[in-house]
Amino acid sequence: MTDKFISIEGVSKRFPAPAGGATIVFDDLWLSMARGEFVCIIGHSGCGKTTVLNILAGLEPPSEGTVIVDNQAIEGPSLDRAVIFQSHALLPWLTVMGNVAYAVASKWRSIKRDDLHRRAQKFIDVVGLTGAEHKRPAELSGGMKQRVGIARALSIEPKIMLMDEPFSA
Structure with missing residues (x-):
């Protein structure tokens, strides 16, 4: 690839083991x-797919190595x-509109x-989800919650959309 937009370089992830070690x-x-490329990470449950996404999102650091995005x-x-999380990660006290508007306001702080x-x-x-704007997450089905996250x-x-089983609901 000539246009490396995302580069994962020698990344390792270890967690402390209960009995010592890792x-x-x-x-x-x-x-x-490359920029614009669509990539899927496929593997069995527990193989580290979500951990790779969390590292790419900057939610947890790698134990070793570097992740570079846009240089x-x-x-x-x-x-x-x-990130579109597997667990929806909606704010339960906000409505559908509130959850989406919160993200918009986070990006554009001075928006009218x-x-x-x-x-x-x-x-x-x-x-x-037109018509569901005033519903809270507890009033939504799993699929509707996932669409709020989307x-x-x-x-x-x-620049990057990271999705952890976004259509599992």
Whole structure:
């Protein structure tokens, strides 16, 4: 690949083992992806797929190695990398509109209220949740919760969309 947009270089992840030592999740992982490329990581349960996504998202550090996105090493979370979590990760006290609008407001801090709601509504409509804007997560099915997460991720226009089993619901 000539245009390395994402580069995972010698990444390893270990967790402390209860009896001492370490549990190795994966070791010496190398992978590069070009801008616009669609990549799926497939493997059995517990093989480290979610851990790789968490490292790419900047939610946890690698034990060794480096992850570079757009020529910058990942140091922590960024709104340039959106995550659609397997567990939905919605704020239970906010409505559908509130969850999506919260993401929009996080990215564009000085956005006007009308523009904020218009932008959030656009992505609520895109995922087919028109009419559910005032429902809270407890009132939604698993599939609807997942679509709120997708709308929230799309609404911030990230450079990278990381999805952990986004259609499992």
